[in-house]
């Protein structure tokens with residue numbers, strides 16, 4: 001499997017990532033990485049972490065499974081984090097001198113799931129703050145443009161603090177103690193209704209095959225993935241990377257996934273650069 005990046009990231013791509021906050025990169029991971037992650041995902045579904053839950057279960061029994069920070073128990077994910085070109089892709093796009101792995105998250109929809117991910121930004125939920133962040137979103141099966149994650153280019157540069165959706169409310173099985181957020185008192189700026197008028201917001205998404213990835217800044221508005229055809233599933237692995245200007249921040253509105261407990265156990269505190277074996281610095285070229 002390819003350890004090195006398959007082709008250079010161009011200056012244009014670096015500028016596009018900075019300007020738009022999102023970029024599609026075709027054919028960056030070979031088929032061995034896709035089968036490694038697919039095996040890891042099967043294990044992950046059998047061995048969910050304590051952050052895992054079903055986000056949606058409809059009357060036909062179709063589901064949307066979510067998990068995050070499962071990598072410490074899944075050796076296939078560890079292999080990907082330490083040995084795949086993902087770190088180089090993220091590091092080069094962010095123009096960072098050093099990068100750390102932040103966490104993994106998976107989004108698995110069974111065939112025909114009509115669940116669409118609510119529109120949101122990621123950074124307001126995270127236990128860190130900074131501009132230099134990069135999520136690598138990888139479908140492990142083909143996905144059509146209308147079912148893939150969609151983005152509002154440039155929205156990572158908006159100054160406003162928007163009221164974000166509480167993902168903790170996606171809990172049909174009533175799992176106790178899930179991470180919740182509540183932006184009451186933080187902001188009263190409503191999150192724009194992007195789904196109602198995607199053209200107005202210049203929404204973009206792409207047809208993708210396994211091996212392709214989307215890299216995006218955690219401040220960008222994104223959502224809308226899902227609404228699958230009856231015979232189509234969607235299995236997505238994401239890895240979240242942090243660059244030079246990112247530091248730990250614990251938020252009054254709550255965090256999702258809330259890392260404050262595990263960070264504190266590692267001896268990390270607000271203002272620290274994430275590190276330790278839970279947020280390993282990865283060398284990249």
Ligand SMILES: O=C(O)CCC(=O)C(=O)O
Pocket residue numbers: 105107117122135137149222223225226236238
């Ligand atoms: O794939 C999805 O449905 C959601 C992905 C997402 O919101 C994320 O990775 O931040």
